[in-house]
Amino acid sequence: MIDPKSIFETIQMIEKEKLDIRTITMGISLLDCISSTQEETRTKVYNKIVDSAKDLVETARQIEIAYGVPIINTRISVTPVAMLVQNGTVADAVEMAKTLDRAAVAVGVNFIGGFSALVQKGFTRGDRNLIAAIPEALDVTERVCSSVNVGDTRSGINMDAVKWMGEIIQETAKRTADRDGIGCAKLVVFANAVEDNPFMAGAFHGVGEAERVIHVGISGPGVIKCALEKVKGEPMDEVAQTIKKMAFKITRAGQLVANEAARRLDVPFGIIDLSLAPTPAVGDSVARILEEIGLEMVGTHGTTMALAMLNDAVKKGGIMASSHVGGLSGAFIPVSEDEGMIAAVRAGAINIEKLEAMTCVCSVGLDMIAVPGDTPATTLAAMIADEAAIGVINHKTTAVRVIPVFGRQVGDEVHFGGLLGSAPVMKVNKFSSADLINRGGRMPAPVHSFKN
Amino acid sequence: MKAIVTVIGEDQVGIIAEVTTTLAKQQVNVLDISQTIMQQFFTMMMLVDVSNAVISFENVQKELKAIGEKMNVSIQIQHEEIYHAMHRL
Incomplete structure (x- = not known):
């Protein structure tokens, strides 16, 4: 029989640490x-x-x-x-x-x-x-x-x-x-949208894909957080190694489910998306992983480094565990869908500018952020432009999912319900970007895209 | 098909008897059994063969859950493959 310790670990991961597909x-x-x-x-x-x-x-x-x-x-x-x-x-x-x-x-x-x-x-x-x-x-x-x-x-x-x-x-x-x-x-x-993303709201079935296909998105921020609690004070190498091992196990579970779903539905398996996807539930937060690595609160100095390491380690562990990795495959940092992020906004530890910096090293972007309803359309467009520039220049997917909330001001709480969670309205830079946005046209492709 | 039954909770008289009686009634064969204390929890694990079970896997699961609730322990039954996938290369 399989080692009882391994069995116990899996049961704990599912029951206490919110491992799920x-x-x-x-x-x-x-x-x-x-x-x-x-x-x-x-x-x-x-x-x-x-x-x-x-x-x-x-x-x-x-x-x-x-x-x-x-x-x-x-x-x-x-x-x-x-x-x-x-x-x-x-x-x-x-x-x-x-x-x-x-x-x-x-x-x-x-x-x-x-x-x-x-x-x-x-x-x-x-x-x-x-x-x-x-x-x-x-x-x-x-x-x-x-x-x-x-x-x-x-x-x-x-x-x-x-x-x-x-x-x-x-x-x-x-x-x-x-x-x-x-x-x-x-x-x-x-x-840089991907054709095989299984996560919403950004999923679509690209034209390069087959007739039908099964993709699976894994999760498990709670599992990583609990594993890291056992390596407090250890050097960063040890933290990365621990994350890799856990990501491997989580992804193997995902691959098993994906194979089984593909077999039972008689639809080819596509990819596993290795993203750590949080929910508003306590114990299912990406922000709390970053804090476990050593931040008093997510958003403070050092957050970008911790996130970069986390994102990379998850990929390294997950890639070996799966036959095909795709989709977005990186840690998600939505605000309203992550209990730790919400707490950080309330405490004033994190702002849109820091979130933008974080999107340089993970997927996906400015995600589930409530902003005041009177934010000009040109400012919303300029946020999109900034994120798109990060993606285009760095060869990665970036995205913007912001929610202007009418009649609400900075600090007011907004409730979306269910997995979409709740969030305080965040402050937006009040200086205009209108002249930049109103130019229209096309920003040329960056020089490093010309690889042929 | 092989599955693993786990019982986690406080040790008490008759847990193994209750579980194995239920399994026997449904023609589920016990292949291996081990018990230990892990992180202060009584932990019992059984490797069982459900190929000849007279009721569906889902219903075996329901019956075991009911015993778990009665005895205030957590009882799970899962395909063996999930553990192979997560813990073996």
Whole structure:
């Protein structure tokens, strides 16, 4: 029999340290649904999603029972919808969002991602339809998640898209102001977006992907935190080594679940995403790991280094444990979804500027940050521009998911509910970036992208 | 299919008897058994074969959970593979 200590450790990880599989996400290509009329396209989209994912939720439940590892979410990602509404209108794009929402309800997944457009170099007609439809789509649907890629290392940054997305975020916040701007929690603006991300709100099924595919996102900040409690005062090498070992074990559990899900659903396995994803629950926080490494509070000097080390060690441990690693694969540092981050904002230990610095060394970006409702659209766009620049220059994925909350001021608490958590409204630099944003155009690709 | 039953909690008379009786009733064969004290907890582990079980794995799990609640200990049953995956190369 397996060593009892190992068995005990696994049981402790699941019961006390909140080891879980954060998501099993089925990617579904909708390219074959494109028809001569939008109505026909929508019918095909609905049927294909329901047909492909009808067993997804029950399969995840069965795997959870068999292995005893909780599987928190089941989700779907689809082909960027902009490609499906090329021959339609803005109203058609909204209708398509409703179709996706209905399909998600029908199969029982809690989110469906892919209401997306990739506009790093320019807009097609479908891209314009989709982006213009975002505020209404996120208002009238519940489970649809949207993302827009505005830059990448090979193309530079589409500054017209950056400007427009500042306005779209503001409008989405306005339309859902009665729910504290919840629409914006389902909207991500990316640079270097990945095609196989299983995590929401930024998941979509890229065109380079197969017909259907199963991706798995692991989790387990609590497990890493508890392991580090046993190496207090030891040199940094020891901390990195401990994280690697734990990341290996967590990822092996994820790979097992992924293989089993792929086998039972008869859908090819895609990737494991090695991200440490926090939740608002106590004991499930990335911020608390950083504090365990030696920070009085996350956000103080040394935070960026601790995060860089954590992110790297998780990857080193996880890569060996999985046959294919992909997605975002890095520690997430959302504010409202991480109990330690929320505490740090309340204590004044962390601000947007420090969060921006942290995004240079991890995935993904300025994530789940509530800002005052009167923040100008050009300032929101400038935040996007800064993050996109970090991504484009450093060859990494970055993203912005900020939530302007109307009628709220700095320090006010906002509650989004569930996994989205709650957050105090954070201070934004009051000096204008309008002249920069209003230039529009394109920021050229950086010199180091020319590798051929 | 092999699975591992773990019982963690305070030691008391009759835990093993209760668990094995239930397993026997469902035609679950016990292959190996060990018990020890770990971090002050009584910990019992059993390797069992559920291939011939007369009820579903989910229901075996439910029955064991019910005993756990009655005796105030935590009882789990999981596929053996999860431990192989996490602790063996």
